[in-house]
Amino acid sequence: PGNDVILVVDNVHATYNHAITALHGVSFELRRGEFLALLGANGAGKSTTLKAVSNLLPAERGQINAGAIGFEGGDVSHRRPGDLVRAGLVQVLEGRHCFKSLTVEENLVSGGIGRSGRRAEINQDLQRIYDFFPRLAEKRRTLAGLTSGGEQQMTAIGRALMSRPRLLVLDEPSMGLAPLVVQDIFLALKKLNRETGLSILVAEQNSAVALKYADHATVLENGVSVLTGAAADLRQREDMRAFYLGQQ
Numbered sequence: 001p002g003n004d005v006i007l008v009v010d011n012v013h014a015t016y017n018h019a020i021t022a023l024h025g026v027s028f029e030l031r032r033g034e035f036l037a038l039l040g041a042n043g044a045g046k047s048t049t050l051k052a053v054s055n056l057l058p059a060e061r062g063q064i065n066a067g068a069i070g071f072e073g074g075d076v077s078h079r080r081p082g083d084l085v086r087a088g089l090v091q092v093l094e095g096r097h098c099f100k101s102l103t104v105e106e107n108l109v110s111g112g113i114g115r116s117g118r119r120a121e122i123n124q125d126l127q128r129i130y131d132f133f134p135r136l137a138e139k140r141r142t143l144a145g146l147t148s149g150g151e152q153q154m155t156a157i158g159r160a161l162m163s164r165p166r167l168l169v170l171d172e173p174s175m176g177l178a179p180l181v182v183q184d185i186f187l188a189l190k191k192l193n194r195e196t197g198l199s200i201l202v203a204e205q206n207s208a209v210a211l212k213y214a215d216h217a218t219v220l221e222n223g224v225s226v227l228t229g230a231a232a233d234l235r236q237r238e239d240m241r242a243f244y245l246g247q248q
């Protein structure tokens with residue numbers, strides 16, 4: 001792949017406990033600056049794919065049995081998850097992880113691992129995050145645990161941004177959130193992607209919203225990537241809506 005490809009997932013097969021097959025043939029590429037959605041039903045293998053990308057499978061007794069994943073041209077399986085974060089591959093895990101007993105701003109500041117602790121720089125990054133998520137600016141002094149689900153998801157995304165990612169990976173950011181809040185979050189992701197060139201990989205069951213904002217999408221079915229295309233094209237396809245995504 002050329003230098004314009006930031007992530008390559010090449011025919012990945014993965015199991016848990018050397019037994020349960022979760023993935024058996026997942027392939028896709030993410031170009032620099034692209035916003036790619038990974039779609040599929042519950043259990044199709046989206047989370048497993050994202051964990052494989054950040055080399056988080058070993059921590060869950062998962063293993064890649066075949067295939068490879070390259071980030072910026074290097075195989076991720078040789079790198080610890082924290083090293084990948086420092087290299088710019090940052091993931092927002094499923095379930096909007098934030099520290100509930102810290103304020104929103106403390107949560108954001110805590111996200112800046114592996115970077116300079118200079119106050120001026122931190123303040124600059126905080127300001128950028130508040131520009132993308134004005135709601136967080138209003139709630140900066142509020143304990144994260146007292147904010148809404150949507151605000152907690154924004155806080156989790158903001159924390160990830162404090163690490164200055166080159167590739168931002170998000171697992172099911174819409175989970176448990178009201179439709180309007182989901183739109184807000186995807187709109188902010190789109191804006192980040194457009195205005196800063198940040199590459200984004202998002203796993204979503206909510207294909208309607210993902211296809212509205214992403215550039216491209218890859219569909220997983222039973223651990224296999226069965227289809228990749230431009231989001232605008234996939235939106236039009238009847239078979240896609242009815243069969244893969246379970247929508248009418």
Ligand code: ATP
Pocket residue numbers: 016020021022040041042043044045046047048049060205
């Ligand atoms: P979801 O929306 O439920 O997260 P998904 O598309 O992300 O679905 P995965 O979570 O990747 O799917 O699951 C793929 C398969 O791997 C499923 O059969 C699941 O039961 C199995 N699996 C996932 N995590 C584990 C684990 N820690 N141990 C054993 N099996 C697992």
